[in-house]
Amino acid sequence: MRQNPARRTALLDAAIEVLARDGSRGLTLRAVDTQAAVPTGTASNYFTNRADLLAQVMRRTRERLTPDPAALADTMTAPPSRDLAVTLMREIVERMRRDRSSHLALLELRLEATRRPELHAELTRFLAADLAANIDFHVGAGLPGDRRAVVLLYLAMFGLIVEDLTVPGVLAPHRPDTLIEDLVTRLLPPTP
The missing domain is CATH 1.10.10.60 (Homeodomain-like)
Structure with a gap:
């Protein structure tokens, strides 16, 4: 090899x-x-x-979609708040739009995993580890919301990303940037 x-x-x-x-x-x-x-x-x-x-x-998509550490560090200089959570969610969508291929490839891997048990097991571990890391990052950064709220935000953002990737016209009239702000406001408690 x-x-x-x-x-x-x-x-x-x-x-x-x-x-x-x-x-x-x-x-x-x-x-x-x-x-x-x-x-x-x-x-x-x-x-x-x-x-x-x-x-x-699967592993290469993670590398491509991981935020630039310097850019993330710059974003994280803001105080933990809903506003920072909105910024982070918008950055996820911006990365998706810059690298649509990686997100579409991951969607294809999800579909392929429904037919291949060995891929299903590996993809489950891969995505579960990513979700756990995202939860730990959110909680560790002191952002508002508990672990469950982060899972709900993950699910909502996944749906938004899939729509934006596959049929962007569906959400266009609802302005995805505004939807992100609404998601964060409704799912995360106000900053004390």
Whole structure:
């Protein structure tokens, strides 16, 4: 198995684009080679099989969607409040809009996991760990709301993101930025 990290990352980024554009059925090692503009067979030197590719794509999406630490540190200089929570939620949507492919690829992975038990187990662990980390971050930052409120906010934001990714016209008249503010106001208690 090849160990060139830059090539592996390029192949994973190509796989994310293929998955986002063509769906799970279009994701083949050959399609990844084509998207990455590398010789046929290159992806098969980096991934043992399609299941391995899917698992690595899942991890790569996390890398791509993780906020820039410096930008997050700058945002977190604001005092813990609903306003800061609104800013954080808006930043999530901005990251989604900048990297639609990673979010669409994750949606495709969710669908594929309904048909593949091994992927289902791994994706469940992956998403559960992300949710737990988000809850810990929120609570640890002193933002308003308890752990349950953060789960509700996660679910509401997931729905907003899916709509914005797939059928943005549905929420356009309701102004997603305003919806985010309403979600935070309704789900998180006022700052004392």
